[in-house]
Amino acid sequence: MALGPVMLDIAGTELSEDDIKRLTHPLTGGVILFTRNYVDHRQLTGLTRQIHALRTPHLLIAVDHEGGRVQRFQQDFTQLPAMRELGKVWDKQPAKARHLARQVGYVLAAELNACGVDFSFTPVLDIDHGQSSVIGDRAFHSNPHAVSDLAHQLMLGLKQGGMLAIGKHFPGHGYIRADTHLEKAVDQRCYSEIEANDLIPFQHLIDSGIAGIMPAHVIYTEIDPNPAGFSKIWLQKILRKTLGFEGCIFSDDLNMRGAGILLDSMLLRAQTALTAGCDMILVCNNPAGADEVLNGLRWEMPAASLARLARLHAKNQTGSMTKLRERGDYVQAVREISGIGCGSGELPL
Numbered sequence: 621m622a623l624g625p626v627m628l629d630i631a632g633t634e635l636s637e638d639d640i641k642r643l644t645h646p647l648t649g650g651v652i653l654f655t656r657n658y659v660d661h662r663q664l665t666g667l668t669r670q671i672h673a674l675r676t677p678h679l680l681i682a683v684d685h686e687g688g689r690v691q692r693f694q695q696d697f698t699q700l701p702a703m704r705e706l707g708k709v710w711d712k713q714p715a716k717a718r719h720l721a722r723q724v725g726y727v728l729a730a731e732l733n734a735c736g737v738d739f740s741f742t743p744v745l746d747i748d749h750g751q752s753s754v755i756g757d758r759a760f761h762s763n764p765h766a767v768s769d770l771a772h773q774l775m776l777g778l779k780q781g782g783m784l785a786i787g788k789h790f791p792g793h794g795y796i797r798a799d800t801h802l803e804k805a806v807d808q809r810c811y812s813e814i815e816a817n818d819l820i821p822f823q824h825l826i827d828s829g830i831a832g833i834m835p836a837h838v839i840y841t842e843i844d845p846n847p848a849g850f851s852k853i854w855l856q857k858i859l860r861k862t863l864g865f866e867g868c869i870f871s872d873d874l875n876m877r878g879a880g881i882l883l884d885s886m887l888l889r890a891q892t893a894l895t896a897g898c899d900m901i902l903v904c905n906n907p908a909g910a911d912e913v914l915n916g917l918r919w920e921m922p923a924a925s926l927a928r929l930a931r932l933h934a935k936n937q938t939g940s941m942t943k944l945r946e947r948g949d950y951v952q953a954v955r956e957i958s959g960i961g962c963g964s965g966e967l968p969l
Contacts, residue, residue, distance in 0.1 A: 621675055623649035623929050625894055625919055627682065627870070629904045633659055635670055638907070643674055645914045649900055649929060650680035653737070654692055661696040661735050661941045668736025680932055682786075685732060685740040687724065688757055696941065698727050701960035703744060703770070704757035709960070710766050720960060721770045723953040725777020725785075729934075730950055733782040734941045738934040741834060741870070742778075743771040745787045745821040746794035755794045764820035771821055772828055782935045784831035786870065790859060791848060792818025793836040805838040805847075814840065823863055831931055832868040833859065835898075837876055846896075850889075855897030868928035871901040875909060887916045899925040 627650035630639045642648060651671055658664055672678035683692050688702025701724065710717035725743075732740060746752070747767060748759035760770045775785040791814055796807050807814075822833065835849040848854040849871045859865045874889045886909035893901050903910045938944040945951070 621646060622921060622926060623675075623677060623680070625649055625898075625900050625921055625925065626890070626910075626913060626917070627652055627680070627900055627902045628910050629654060630657060631907075633657055633663055634667060640674065642910060642914060643671065643679060647914050647917055647919065648679065650682060652902060652904060653681065653683045654904075655694075658693045659695075661693075661731075664693065664735045664737075665940070672736065677930065677933070680929065681736065681738045683732065683737055683740050684742075685728060685737075686742045686744060686758060687728065690758060693732075697731050698954050698957070700724055700728055701957065702757040703760045703774075704748070705960045706770050707748075707759075707761035707766055710761060710770060714769070717770060718773045720957060721773035722777040722780070723956050724960075725774035726780045727777075727950065727953050727957060729778040729781025729783035730938045730944055731781075731941065733934050733936055734938040734944045736936075739783045739786060739832075739932055740778075741786045741788055743774045743785060743787060744789070745771055745825065746789055746792055747818050747821070749795045751797050752794050753797065759794055764817050767821040768824035771825060775825060775828065775830060782938065784932055785825070786832035786834060786868075787822060787825050787830050788834035789836035789838070789872065790822055790833050791836070791840070791854060792822075793838055794818070796838060805836075807838050807840045808842065809840070810842045811840075819863070822859075826863050826865045826867075830865075830867060831928075832870055833865060834870045834872055835859075837872050846892075849898065850892045850896050852896050860897065866928075868899045868925070868932065869897055871898045873902045873904045875904050875906040886910075886912045890917055891919070894919055899928050 624647035626647045628642055629652050668681050671681055684690050685692050687700030691700055706717050706721050744758045746755045746759045747764050748762045760767045778785050796805050837847045837849055839847050844851040844853045855869060871893045890901050890913045903913055
């Protein structure tokens with residue numbers, strides 16, 4: 621059964637009958653995990669094996685595991701620094717910061733890889749304009765060239781650990797104060813201003829072969845009245861044609877408040893995001909909404925979307941977590957990043 625365009629969440633630490641029913645639906649293509657789905661690395665490995673066994677090719681398994689306050693798995697995993705900490709190092713020692721960014725990417729990917737997770741939605745490519753609390757220290761820096769530099773190195777580290785990178789939140793979420801989890805978000809800047817700042821990291825990583833990008837649920841009023849994730853202008857005209865992106869486009873969670881400003885129906889949100897140019901849409905923390913989408917969506921997966929998704933299956937290079945901890949390069953990387961300042965807490969689900 622080919623992968624479908626919908627990525628769903630699950631309720632607990634093992635699959636329920638309702639989970640299995642949804643995950644075996646032809647429209648489903650992936651699962652995103654949250655902290656509630658995690659106890660320890662052994663339980664996580666068992667859960668991912670159970671999910672992978674449901675389908676061939678197996679469902680993609682993703683997580684928001686950036687570091688700092690957005691790290692879904694804590695116990696048994698290395699505490700990763702907020703990306704801002706790498707930016708602070710970059711200000712004084714750019715070469716050291718690049719090395720550490722690559723090591724962070726490697727540890728992040730290797731640990732998830734060992735537990736059967738295919739990829740994390742990282743790196744954050746947003747510019748820290750000093751205004752967004754929801755982005756804040758998740759951003760590497762206020763300098764777009766520093767963001768490009770460090771995110772590229774983190775991407776190389778992810779690849780070393782067996783994973784591809786998914787950049788977010790296109791075309792940039794760092795300028796506005798609003799939290800799209802909870803409210804409408806509007807950025808009134810003109811395109812030329814966004815292009816001269818926020819688009820620089822996206823263009824750099826696209827040129828470097830990034831595999832996936834997630835658009836923001838932000839309305840850029842000078843370009844389109846729709847949020848970027850529902851905009852053909854942003855996704856097809858700018859991201860695909862102008863910037864030359866050929867990888868996978870993931871919607872942000874369609875259950876977020878910022879996604880529902882113009883579209884009340886979850887089914888309509890799903891249809892609009894896919895029509896705008898998303899290859900895969902996320903429907904999280906709303907079982908009724910997930911069922912509405914699975915029961916009502918009519919969508920034929922384009923061959924290009926299937927090919928883009930197929931690239932994202934992780935290549936297990938580390939074996940189990942136990943075997944990973946025996947590797948000298950991993951032990952060295954953990955030692956090196958342990959001295960970087962670490963954040964705490966987590967974004968609301």
